[in-house]
Amino acid sequence: MDLDLRKIRYFMAVADELNFGRAAQELHIAQPVLSRQIRALESELGVQLFVRDRRRTELTPAGEALYADAGPVLAGAEALRRRVGRASRGTDVFTVGFMPGLIVTGAVRALTAAHPRLRVEVLRTSWADQVEVLLDGRADVSFVRLPVDQRGLKVTTLFEEPRVVVLPSGHRLASKEEVHLSDLAGETLLQPHKAVPEWQALTGDTAPRDEGGPAPLAVEEKLEHVASGSGIVVLPASTAGFYQRPDVVAVSIADLGPTRVALAWDATRRSRLISEFAALAAVHLSSPRPAG
Amino acid sequence: MDLDLRKIRYFMAVADELNFGRAAQELHIAQPVLSRQIRALESELGVQLFVRDRRRTELTPAGEALYADAGPVLAGAEALRRRVGRASRGTDVFTVGFMPGLIVTGAVRALTAAHPRLRVEVLRTSWADQVEVLLDGRADVSFVRLPVDQRGLKVTTLFEEPRVVVLPSGHRLASKEEVHLSDLAGETLLQPHKAVPEWQALTGDTAPRDEGGPAPLAVEEKLEHVASGSGIVVLPASTAGFYQRPDVVAVSIADLGPTRVALAWDATRRSRLISEFAALAAVHLSSPRPAG
């Protein structure tokens, strides 16, 4: 009757690996078990999900459909467990995700003031997991930098802010008032290229939608690398200002549009606290705050 | 490891009934089984979900949290099964939900023209299930009349259109060019009152958020009832025009704002076909079409 989440998880593992043996290893079960479970899932759905042709394993169209939609369901189940766990630990908890450089205390304090018995927590996120924390239930709302994959989310834009390039102090461009994107053509970008979509136009990357660049680092690490001369990073002005240090310099970029900061939450939820916090955030974060 | 959807479904039944025996009956299982399954779920989550105090059964805060968020997960699982089933039946199928009175053929034909091998189906919905068909996977996109519960959906407004009141031909107001809401104060509204939010202000209903009125009927039935003099209905102009018949008259309402028609789809999905159809719908349905 019910779809079995375990089998779905098994399916996802096989679909990722396209190999029963390796998938079984990853799942810490024996390979024959996996074979049988997938067959059971197929017969339960009345659909063949994989084409096994002795040498390679591939997804059928139905398998593709399942693969495309199963992720959110698994994440949703995990989120359920997390939210229940948090609801059980004593009083209500409301968790706000934020990225370094954003000053969110105004909105958080306002919410705390309005609900003295509510415990409001903050959770630091990175560019990579700013969306995941919402879908897996670690946070109730999260401040995100657009663009993000909006699947499953509600997103309301709060404000825009300019982006700057961070250079080592001795860099040839470090003393300029302002630079152009083209000035940076020869530089190494120390962050995922999708975080700066315009970079692709500059370097002529041909749609490297997966992993178009180095793995994500924390901002402090990025700045450390910049200081040591191994490359540059492009950051929102307030983030760059937040981490001021003598060995790097932030220079504004003339022909790069602003980033937008938004508040996001799980589209399937609608709690009074979330809408209340959204309203407070709109008031307290309608413009970038000067960095402290 | 995995959350068990069967147990969640059991939990929802108990939470709805607040009575183990009746919930068990509804689930077609024996009551002791249900007792044990709920206990198992509680120990799996490490949280008490119900307070059983011999005489009544109530939700704990953790139970409330689970109850609030579990629905979408169950619906999502059901949607998974449906979508896979549809993907399996031969070629790709794209299903468009619509409400009677909306002319959607333009957008549908455009999509078919762009994808000759795609089978585009239409699914007639009612006000009550216009959202459900999306969340449970019966349709890929659906035309909806706002306002709707937007949880879990992406919604883009297409156009606005005025609303009219449909009266029996012999009605005292039937010959007027235009009526005011207050003129209708004594009438019986033959549709869920939430479908006409302004009605509540008129009659002074005190927040009847559940079932504020009669059960939903198909438009033809409503008109039949109007013709027989048992009440009136308020409809979008194009819907009223679609079902023209001699024994009822549509009169516009001066002080009632327009309804908005929007295209909606599951927020967790993002398929090329959906965005393509959204674009086509914006072109082909940017204004109300005259009824045929």
Added chain:
DNA sequence: CGCTGTGATACCTTCAAGGCATCACAGATG
């Protein structure tokens, strides 16, 4: 005091999920 409604326990049966050993087969390798 006994009747009723309600959830929990005890005990049994069935079946799904796990493990291990082994098979069947395609392709590479000597």
Added chain:
DNA sequence: CATCTGTGATGCCTTGAAGGTATCACAGCG
């Protein structure tokens, strides 16, 4: 050509979860 290797499928066994029935324990009511 014979053999080895990688890969998924089968057969058989064990365990545990989920189902059922019978029954208990207890609160409230007449």
